[in-house]
Amino acid sequence: xxxxxAVKRVVDYNVKVRVKADNSGVDLxxxxxxxxxxxxxxxxxxxxxxxxxxxxxxxxxSIGPTAAQEQLRTALALGADRAVLVESNDELxxxxxxxxxxxxxxxxxxxxxxxxxxxxxxxxxxxxQMLGALTGYxxxxxxxxxxxxxxxxxxxxxxxxxLQTVALSLPAIVTTDLRLNEPRYASLPNIMKAKKKxxxxxxxxxxxxxxxxxxxxxxxEAPAARSAGIxxxxxxxxxxxxKNEAKVI
Amino acid sequence: xxxxVIAEHNNAVLAAATLNTVAAAKAIGxxxxxxxxxxxxxxxxxxxxxIEGVAKVLVADDxxxxxxxxxxxxxxxxxxxxxxxxVLAAATxxGKNFLPRVAAQLDVDQISEIIAVESADTFKRPIxxxxxxxxxxxxxxxxxxxxxxxxxxxxxxxxxxxxxxQISGAGDAGKSAFVGEELAKSDRPELTAAKxxxxxxxxxxNGDNFKHLYSLxxxxxxAVGASRAAVDAGFVPNDMQVGQTGKIVAPQLYIAVxxxxxxxxxxxxxxxxxxxxxxxxxxxxxxxxxxxxLVGDLFEIVPELEKLV
Numbered sequence: 001x002x003x004x005x006a007v008k009r010v011v012d013y014n015v016k017v018r019v020k021a022d023n024s025g026v027d028l029x030x031x032x033x034x035x036x037x038x039x040x041x042x043x044x045x046x047x048x049x050x051x052x053x054x055x056x057x058x059x060x061x062s063i064g065p066t067a068a069q070e071q072l073r074t075a076l077a078l079g080a081d082r083a084v085l086v087e088s089n090d091e092l093x094x095x096x097x098x099x100x101x102x103x104x105x106x107x108x109x110x111x112x113x114x115x116x117x118x119x120x121x122x123x124x125x126x127x128x129q130m131l132g133a134l135t136g137y138x139x140x141x142x143x144x145x146x147x148x149x150x151x152x153x154x155x156x157x158x159x160x161x162x163l164q165t166v167a168l169s170l171p172a173i174v175t176t177d178l179r180l181n182e183p184r185y186a187s188l189p190n191i192m193k194a195k196k197k198x199x200x201x202x203x204x205x206x207x208x209x210x211x212x213x214x215x216x217x218x219x220x221e222a223p224a225a226r227s228a229g230i231x232x233x234x235x236x237x238x239x240x241x242x243k244n245e246a247k248v249i
Numbered sequence: 250x251x252x253x254v255i256a257e258h259n260n261a262v263l264a265a266a267t268l269n270t271v272a273a274a275k276a277i278g279x280x281x282x283x284x285x286x287x288x289x290x291x292x293x294x295x296x297x298x299x300i301e302g303v304a305k306v307l308v309a310d311d312x313x314x315x316x317x318x319x320x321x322x323x324x325x326x327x328x329x330x331x332x333x334x335x336v337l338a339a340a341t342x343x344g345k346n347f348l349p350r351v352a353a354q355l356d357v358d359q360i361s362e363i364i365a366v367e368s369a370d371t372f373k374r375p376i377x378x379x380x381x382x383x384x385x386x387x388x389x390x391x392x393x394x395x396x397x398x399x400x401x402x403x404x405x406x407x408x409x410x411x412x413x414x415q416i417s418g419a420g421d422a423g424k425s426a427f428v429g430e431e432l433a434k435s436d437r438p439e440l441t442a443a444k445x446x447x448x449x450x451x452x453x454x455n456g457d458n459f460k461h462l463y464s465l466x467x468x469x470x471x472a473v474g475a476s477r478a479a480v481d482a483g484f485v486p487n488d489m490q491v492g493q494t495g496k497i498v499a500p501q502l503y504i505a506v507x508x509x510x511x512x513x514x515x516x517x518x519x520x521x522x523x524x525x526x527x528x529x530x531x532x533x534x535x536x537x538x539x540x541x542x543l544v545g546d547l548f549e550i551v552p553e554l555e556k557l558v
Contacts, residue, residue, distance in 0.1 A: 011377070013513075016380065016512065017377045017380050017381065019381050026376075026377060026380075026381050093358045094349065094358070094359065095352065095353060095356075095357070095358045095359075098353055117494075118494070120377070120378060120493075121376065121377055122376055123361065123362070123375065123376050123377070123378065123493075124359070124361045125345050125349070125361055126349035126352070126359050126361060127349075128349075129319065129345075129346065129347070129348075129349035129350045129353070130349045130350065130352065130353035130359075131353075132319070132320075132350055132353075133323060133349075133350040133351075133352075133353035133354045134353055136424075137424070138320050138424035138425040139319055139320070139346075139350070139425075141319075141342075141345070141346050142342060142346075144487070154428060157342075158342070158487050158488075159342040159343070159430075159488075160341050160342045160343070160441075160488060160496070161430075161432040161433060161488055162430065162431050162432040162433045162486065162487075162488045163430065163431045163432075163487075163488075164316075164427070164429075164430045164431075165427075165428040165429050165430070166318065166425055166426065166427055166428055167425065167426045167428050168424065168425045169423075169424050169425070172424075177487075177494070178477070178481070178487075178494060179480075179481070179487060213358055214357055214358050214387055214388045214389035215358045215360060215385050215386070215387045215388075215389070216385065216386055216388075217383050217384070217385050218371065218384045218385065218386050219383070219384045220376070220381050220382070220383045220384075221381065221382050221384070222380075222381065222382075223375070223379060223380065223381070223382050223519075226519055226524075226538045228536060228537045228538065228539065228542075229524075229539055229540035229541055229542065230540075230541060230542070231531075231536070231541075231542040231543070231544060232541050232542070232543050234543075235543070235550055235553040235554050235557055236557060238525065238541055238543055238554070239554065239557045239558055241541055242502070242523070242525070242541070242558075246502070246522075246523045246540065246541075248445070248501045248502040248522065248523045249445070249469065249502065249558055
């Protein structure tokens with residue numbers, strides 16, 4: 001079966017972002033960009049399904065600027081077969097992204113779509129679920145285990161109280177949580193090979209999708225800073241402070 | 250303006266997060282209705298009717314809604330939403346699961362994890378793991394929002410006397426089925442609702458050593474959490490993880506034991522009123538946010554702390 005994986009180019013998770021002085025956003029000039037960590041897990045899961053003989057082809061798609069080709073090439077080096085970039089320089093909301101992915105799903109007709117559960121920049125946690133609504137497919141979000149069996153996929157999900165397993169009819173949508181797998185590193189020969197794999201570029205216009213949004217960001221501020229307190233010397237001093245100064249026990 | 254709040258429950262207990270979500274609805278202003286979608290959930294409907302400030306409770310009691318599978322509940326909520334100005338759900342794994350599906354069905358953007366209400370159309374929400382706070386304004390006809398519980402003080406669970414109305418929806422969409430659940434059993438308070446949280450990190454060395462934290466927690470009436478490092482190392486299950494991608498907590502007292510303080514962890518606990526850090530590395534970043542820091546061997550400090558509190 002064909003598996004579609006969506007990946008997003010985001011600020012590298014090790015970068016400590018700074019808010020711009022004019023409060024218009026965060027400063028991304030000269031900052032290292034990478035594939036969103038949850039998307040890496042999505043790519044890895046697709047590659048494992050192919051290695052098990054469950055998936056026959058992996059198509060990786062990204063929606064973003066020209067530079068997102070870097071993240072698509074990374075996914076190709078990890079084992080995806082071909083890539084699609086829907087090029088847009090606008091900052092798109094999840095619904096617009098889901099609509100663009102729906103157009104790609106219509107074209108590609110995958111049996112399984114795997115996405116990260118959230119991007120570490122906007123922290124929205126929406127796109128996979130929205131794609132579920134637009135395609136009418138079932139969704140298994142926050143997955144920690146994915147097992148394809150016949151025309152169904154069993155997804156074990158990380159929920160607040162523990163784990164939940166659901167059985168979804170294919171085609172279906174899966175969003176990844178942290179413990180689904182540990183992504184591999186791309187080997188140098190595979191990085192070289194990835195340069196020759198096909199990468200198609202599309203535009204929202206070509207897909208017939210409008211990407212207007214009903215939400216606008218008025219300002220972005222740094223969170224209230226928490227100042228360091230004091231170091232106590234003993235457990236007795238700590239308990240005394242908690243009882244008499246902070247009054248929390 | 251009428252606001253629909255989706256109740257968080259497991260058919261037996263109405264979750265506390267519902268009260269924080271109603272508080273956010275109150276801050277927006279307008280009549281507040283609560284939807285209880287479940288199976289055999291009549292008692293939840295009655296409990297919801299008692300919540301302070303709730304004008305009406307809608308109960309959709311159907312086997313198809315038992316586990317609130319998003320394929321089944323999203324059409325129900327989207328259909329009801331057309332009568333409302335706002336639809337709110339708690340930003341729990343459950344609310345995060347079904348609400349974006351509702352928003353897409355309504356063709357509106359969703360605003361995730363608000364922590365403050367500025368006005369009926371303007372909200373604050375954390376981005377970049379809480380390293381920035383965005384103020385966003387929505388022009389959508391129906392505003393679909395998840396609410397971070399720690400941003401809003403819970404309303405009273407009693408004092409209301411709302412009318413309860415039975416409704417029905419399309420039921421089973423036939424695309425998904427619930428197979429099973431493995432839920433952690435604990436007599437300790439729930440992490441996100443606890444007044445005191447004791448959390449352990451990689452410094453605990455193994456899962457067995459968490460017994461020191463459990464016994465301290467039991468003396469304090471606290472919940473026990475963990476850093477991602479401790480969960481990834483297999484010391485404790487994932488439902489104990491506090492952080493950007495785990496649970497967000499804001500207790501009166503947060504005791505971080507053997508946790509270095511990665512920004513992803515801080516994002517999940519830095520709104521706690523008082524933070525105590527116990528770590529043998531005096532350079533650990535956790536000390537930069539701690540009100541009280543104690544440098545030393547946690548295996549000596551934790552038992553002593555248990556004796557003295």
